[in-house]
Amino acid sequence: MAELQFREAIREAIDEEMAREEKVFIMGEEVAEYNGAYKATEGLLDKYGYKRVIDTPISELGFAGIGVGAAMNGLRPIVEFMTFNFAVLAADQIINHASKAGYMTGGQISMPIVFRGPNASAGQLGATHSVAYDSMYAHFPGLKVIYTSEPDDAKGLLKSAIRDDNPVLFMESEQMYGMKGEVSEEEDYIIPIGKGKIKREGSDVTVVAHGKMYHVAKQAAAQLEKDGVDVEIIDPRTVKPLDLPLIVESIKKTNRCVVVDEAHPFAGFAAEIGFLIQREAFDYLDAPVQRVTLPDVNAPFAKNLFDAWLPDAKQVIDAVNQVTYRN
């Protein structure tokens, strides 16, 4: 194992895949000469040159679509968005084209493309820069959606995403790029898309949390441990395809579940997991599934309001207390 920052794990994955396959290239705003707005692509221009590491204008719709066309025509683009909050402008290409072209041409087209970048909020950046988009994209057939929480997952899953012959959305977080973690040094380290991971074993309650929220869940679990509550944390890592069996198995053991999600509540990841659990594990539940999400409100700027807005460990603890009838 090597200790790497999240951004270094991302960079290694891209680097290894670019070295392995000439058809892989990366483009996005400030990815080349600036070395990446968040330094995730640092050094790649020097190594691979201007042909394969490409700065784009601020034209998200345009360059995402150019990625789609290039993928159709045999290349394997990695399209970086400065954040998924700006990918909204490219949504037509992702939703109407990347996810559908293969299907509507009767399988004549393949779409090996990765759209990646930070997702959700990153401190006080205001309403337009703070939305979690993983659930939204997961709504659409034809897309795979990954939102990782730790450097090791990021590396193994990004490599899988780049090798996948389908459109994959790979999500990170501005606030996690500097975070360090042990990363496997196994040669060609691959984590299959669609496999979740039990990140903390426990027997009292299952907490499902991914992306930045995994760390919130972890904090809550440490606190709850002191109170004698043994939390099992499952990080699905991939939102879609979802590793439902892993979650269900855990609930069969703990009989209780809290889902922590950084999206708004309506029709989000937490809502979906809640439905699936009642369908697949109804008889095992000792309490209704609870969720911790953002409120149904835009991101405020003011520090105190922002802190109240973003899910925190306290809310997770409250939800755990609720499903364990400890309050």
Added chain:
Amino acid sequence: MAKKKKDDINFAPRGIGDEKDGAVQKGVDLPNPTKKKHKSLGLSEDDLKAMYEQMYLQRRFEERAMQQYQKGKFGGFLHLYIGQEAISTGTVFALNDDDDIITAYRDHGWGLCRGITANEGMAELFGKKTGCSKGKGGSMHFAKTENHFWGGYGIVGGHIPIGGGLAFANKYNQNGRISATFFGDGAVDQGALHETFNIANLWKLPAIFAVENNGYSMGTAARRHTVTEIVDRAKAYGMKSKVVNGMDVFSVYEAMKEVSKEVRESSEPYFLEIRTYRYRGHSMSDPQKYRTKEELETYQKNDPIERLKSYLLDEKILKEDEIQEIEEKVEQEVLDAVEFADNSDFPDEEALYDDMFTEDEPYFHN
């Protein structure tokens, strides 16, 4: 087409500078400033004093804001307008007070010029309830709609169609007002601009669209992100256009006076490329490796505030000590604003749910 050697292929233009040996690179080519003096522009001596005070306020407000940011008094982005003050000032003095202005996230100067007080502005940066947007928006979302300043917006290019919409409503209501939409050179590459330009001229919207070309879009020089001269975008849409020296407040004022008159009378859109320069980094964490110190210094020699100051002195409109008096007054205003912001309260917790819908008790999903 001859096949290039593999290694020769590159897509995006590369490198800093204009690739001429040894020459100081240029962010933008500034056109000559107007030769007219204030009287022939229709500006009184009092106007000039007010302009000076306003530009100096914008500068000092941001310099103090930067200090407060570095002290950790507030978070988020902080995009400084320093170097570009002649554009907001020249424009606001030229337009009618009820003409509608909208801009991007580099919006502090615009807000101050359109009547957001230093107190309201600084408090917004601090995220306090006394801020112009009640602390909900922060640096990127200054707004004062009662003064027809519709705000700063953070999605590059997102507000360009909205500026067209402001003009649409003005034409619809036949109220004689026009709109003026400002954005950066980076925004020129967004589809939103092109769709809006086409509709604006098709429907004859009384709108000024103005790019504040400061040479860079984050770390990317204009020539690396966009083709042709930016001003030529107008040609494709049959729009009138002009290049303006944005480091000279008289030039901006003159252009805006003429253009606003024409737009108001003809109800046709107009595109301005106002060339300027951003002195500071893009936001607060920008190593600025994409430009040289020499380049920055070349533009600082053209500083819009210094320029107006020299004019005021040369024309004997103000004496040194009178200028100093203005500056001290502004300095105090800004220091007071910092204190005001610091002492103001954060919004109440319940305010989180305010301003989402117009009803008193709106539905929130849970």
